[in-house]
Amino acid sequence: MSHPPFSPAQARAARLRIGLTPEQVTAALAQLGVRRPVDAVTAWESGAVAPSEGELFALADALWCPVPTLMALRPRSLREHRLARGLSAERLALRIGMPVPDYVRTEADHRWSGTDVQTVLLADALGLEPDELVRVIGRAGELDGLLRQAVEGRWKQHTASLARLVDAPERGVARALRTLHQEYARFGERYRGHLVARSDDARLKEIATERAGWLRALPDRFLHLVGHGTGPPPS
Template sequence: MPHPPFSPAQARAARLRIGLTPDQVVAAMAQLGLYRPAAAVLSWEQGVLAPSETELFALASALWCPVPELMALHPRSLREHRLARQFTADRLAERIGMDAPTYARAEQDHHWAGTNRQTLLLAEALGLEPDQLLRVIRQAGDLDTLLRQAVEGRWKQHTAPLARLVNAPERTVARALRTLHKEHGRFNEAYMGHLVARSDDTRLREIAAERATWLHDLTRRFLALVGQDDGPSS
């Protein structure tokens, strides 16, 4: 599982705000059953390493601050809302009566397929208001559809709708879409190139399979690009 979003600057600010040393932070984390050296806290604050979900939860508790503060974001996705409430994926799955692999796929594929009861329990566990719940469970389908339309057609016209959907600056979304559109175009170029060259069907099937895998991961790739693009517009 990828590391959760994390802000080194916010972590350091939270520690300094309550006047703790790294040694005192790890002592507080140890009381929660998580043992780490003081060097780990410094490496997180310096951005050398990122904490795991379990480490993030313990760090937030030790620093007496909300998890979203250390993530430096307002939760949008299912995973981010889960992290904000300090649930592991397995514990949340158990809480809502869903098997762990099914829940993990819901986060990974950004597609919610829970029953009505599981959806109500999810809203209760994560403290989601009705509009937040709808945004979380509907976002996946809308996002996936718009992204496919963007990479397969004219991406610029999808910038504004996607920016509203993921609550991100349009310039950031535009950069992500431009990158994804180019990546998708390379698959088409490779396929047509081998088709014109009359390559054997094996290679054509390989390219088609690679494209299918890329499309399956499209939403996750897009969110990663949006999350890491903090640079100035060009």
């Protein structure tokens, strides 16, 4: 497995913030069961070598700082979220009830193949909100596809699938889909109204552009309506 994301500058800054020497960091690592020479600590800080996952977790403990600080990034992938929680692949696989080789393959292939139960356990283990979960396990395209089918056709038949996908109560999902279906239908009503009135092409294009923008924002709008949005609903 490749080395985890690591910022030498952040590691050095974290050490200096608590006033430790490289020798003291080495001693702290040894107390945590990770025995490395002083040269290893200085090599990490210089960027000559990157720590392994286990070394990263131990270094964060030794420096009294969160793992994401040493990663110097906002976790986006499944592996990055796992690392940010200080979990080994084996430990996370155990928590979600997935064979370790299957989980490791999931990270390597960037393709989530877990069951619904494993997906819920994954979200809990990594502290992921439903909208984050959808992005992390690569199902954003599935969400968008299901939502478009729902607003363009019979939304009720998609309620259960969408509720499972975003881990939300079916009643709340049904309310959201009803609202979205009505909003989408109004675009069609406006468009047909202007066709009957023989409005100019500019007005028809304007409505079509508005609808295209609404569809692009559809996943965020849906997540907001079911109570998983992180900000105001799209206009």
